[in-house]
Amino acid sequence: MSTSYLLVDGENIDATLGNSILGRRPHPEERPRWDRLLSFVQDTWGNPAKGLFFLNASSGLPMSFVQALRALGYTPVPLSGSAEEKIVDIAIQRTLDALAEREDDVMLVSHDGDFLASVEPLLDGTRRVGLVAFEEFRNSGFTDLVHRGMEFYDLEHDTRAFNSTLPRMRIIPIEEFDPAQFL
Numbered sequence: 081m082s083t084s085y086l087l088v089d090g091e092n093i094d095a096t097l098g099n100s101i102l103g104r105r106p107h108p109e110e111r112p113r114w115d116r117l118l119s120f121v122q123d124t125w126g127n128p129a130k131g132l133f134f135l136n137a138s139s140g141l142p143m144s145f146v147q148a149l150r151a152l153g154y155t156p157v158p159l160s161g162s163a164e165e166k167i168v169d170i171a172i173q174r175t176l177d178a179l180a181e182r183e184d185d186v187m188l189v190s191h192d193g194d195f196l197a198s199v200e201p202l203l204d205g206t207r208r209v210g211l212v213a214f215e216e217f218r219n220s221g222f223t224d225l226v227h228r229g230m231e232f233y234d235l236e237h238d239t240r241a242f243n244s245t246l247p248r249m250r251i252i253p254i255e256e257f258d259p260a261q262f263l
Contacts, residue, residue: 082184082207086121086131087175088114088154089190091168093235096191096217101246112241115152117212120239121187125208129187132157132175134168166194173198183207189235193219203228212239216250 098106114133121129133149135142137158146156161167169192176198179186185208188195196219202209203225210231211222218232226232236242237250 082127084121084125084127084129084185084187084208085175085179086118086129086187087172087189088117088131088133089168089172089188089192090133091136092190092192093213096214097246100217101214101248109243110246112235112239113243114149114154114241116241117189117235117239118153120233120241121210124233125185125187125210127185131155134171135159136168138163138167169194176202185209187212189213191218193221196221196225199225199230203230205229214248216248 093112094106097111098104102110114131118129118131121131131152131154133154134157135146138160141158146158149156157171159167159171161170172188172190172195176186176188176195180198180201183206186199186202187210188199189212191213199209199211208231209229210233211218211225212233212235213222214236215232215234222230222232233239234250236246236248
């Protein structure tokens with residue numbers, strides 16, 4: 081049985097949630113419940129999931145967050161580098177490239193188009209490849225990859241990773257439309 085690797089670009093998710101959805105820094109209770117995301121991957125793909133949470137630790141290690149991630153079953157990946165380097169992106173790209181040499185499934189949590197070139201070779205028909213993001217903010221390049229077999233899951237609606245409804249505007253598929261939400 082293969083492993084499903086869950087690669088989390090925490091900076092990207094936090095920035096999108098804060099800047100694009102909430103318009104301010106998210107409060108702890110407004111952030112995703114990361115344990116639910118790990119469970120979602122295991123339940124959806126039926127494989128054991130290994131969560132790698134990439135962190136920019138150039139200005140120090142957020143120990144309480146790292147300890148919480150470990151308690152939830154994640155492997156924190158604290159990184160450092162110069163201010164000019166996108167160190168989290170570099171590390172995730174290298175990890176995606178390394179996973180191309182393995183048979184494991186891969187679920188990426190990010191909106192960032194910088195990963196397109198590293199994700200594309202994974203769509204070789206031998207593994208499952210997925211993306212978790214807020215649909216309206218994911219890089220448009222992922223749309224082509226979804227048409228080529230990449231699975232897409234909305235971070236809020238599909239994974240149920242939040243405790244409350246976020247103030248998002250999304251297109252509602254008619255089979256999901258509930259008029260009570262608007263009354």
